[in-house]
Amino acid sequence: MKVIRTEAEWKPIWTAIFKEDKSLGFVPTMGALHQGHLDLVAKSTAAMDFTVVSIFVNPTQFNSSEDFQKYPQTLEADLALLESAGADFVFVPSVATLYPQPTYLRFDFGNLEQVLEGEFRPGHFNGVGLVVAKLFHIIQPTCAFFGQKDLQQVAVIKRLVQDLSFGLSIEVVPTRREKDGLAMSSRNQRLSPAERQQAVLLYSQLLLAKERLLAGEPWSMVLADTKLAFSTAANCQLEYFALLHPETFKIFDTFRTDRPQSICIAAFVGQVRLIDNLPIIA
Ligand code: AMP
Numbered sequence: 001m002k003v004i005r006t007e008a009e010w011k012p013i014w015t016a017i018f019k020e021d022k023s024l025g026f027v028p029t030m031g032a033l034h035q036g037h038l039d040l041v042a043k044s045t046a047a048m049d050f051t052v053v054s055i056f057v058n059p060t061q062f063n064s065s066e067d068f069q070k071y072p073q074t075l076e077a078d079l080a081l082l083e084s085a086g087a088d089f090v091f092v093p094s095v096a097t098l099y100p101q102p103t104y105l106r107f108d109f110g111n112l113e114q115v116l117e118g119e120f121r122p123g124h125f126n127g128v129g130l131v132v133a134k135l136f137h138i139i140q141p142t143c144a145f146f147g148q149k150d151l152q153q154v155a156v157i158k159r160l161v162q163d164l165s166f167g168l169s170i171e172v173v174p175t176r177r178e179k180d181g182l183a184m185s186s187r188n189q190r191l192s193p194a195e196r197q198q199a200v201l202l203y204s205q206l207l208l209a210k211e212r213l214l215a216g217e218p219w220s221m222v223l224a225d226t227k228l229a230f231s232t233a234a235n236c237q238l239e240y241f242a243l244l245h246p247e248t249f250k251i252f253d254t255f256r257t258d259r260p261q262s263i264c265i266a267a268f269v270g271q272v273r274l275i276d277n278l279p280i281i282a
Pocket of ligand 1: 040
């Protein structure tokens with residue numbers, strides 16, 4: 001496994017791969033890797049001739065400087081995990097490499113940036129769009145792999161790829177969970193033992209909502225009870241719990257069985273903001 005730090009180091013490798021007509025899978029990450037990330041790497045190594053993983057904590061996608069400062073960084077452990085997962089290359093650029101000068105370009109992802117993560121984290125998707133566009137231009141993969149855990153991010157990336165005609169495909173990989181159902185996330189490392197136990201509330205409320213909706217209960221009642229469950233839980237603060245179309249992110253106020261629908265949730269557990277989602281009708 002080779003660690004690459006600059007575009008100049010990457011170019012001859014890319015040229016050799018494509019001269020041989022080989023496929024290249026790309027897994028962008030912010031490091032502090034866990035099994036969820038490794039699932040993406042496994043998908044890529046199974047389907048592609050070569051796999052490159054990037055590790056870059058992207059400053060432009062954090063709308064809270066505290067969240068950015070506290071984002072876990074575990075490069076040595078990450079490299080060991082990627083080596084045993086069979087990654088061929090790891091791209092670890094510096095901030096100066098990806099942002100040699102201030103950026104002025106602004107993306108407009110339409111309704112995707114007006115709701116949920118877009119609404120609660122202003123500027124977040126602009127930062128995601130910037131860094132992913134830069135990485136796609138540098139890496140030039142055949143296929144890029146993203147987690148369903150960040151469902152709205154998947155919709156944003158697909159729009160980016162379509163609107164800017166990046167000639168690459170996007171693969172979406174199911175959410176990897178802990179035994180109790182908590183979606184794996186680098187941010188889970190910041191939870192205290194007590195908060196870690198409370199954090200399961202996000203997934204348990206998603207499961208309960210799915211069961212109730214499929215049993216015919218109205219969305220308004222399910223939503224009201226979820227808000228109540230969070231308001232009475234110690235240390236937990238619900239930001240949103242929304243029923244929506246998993247691709248367009250149109251928000252629904254009623255549940256129907258004849259259209260794709262997912263529920264997305266964001267909540268603070270202590271000081272840590274967590275997100276999750278569950279398909280109700282695929
Ligand atoms: P991050 O390092 O959090 O930016 O995530 C990098 C990639 O891993 C993104 O495509 C995420 O959606 C994906 N990912 C993060 N957590 C999980 C998980 N628990 N299961 C599957 N994919 C995940």
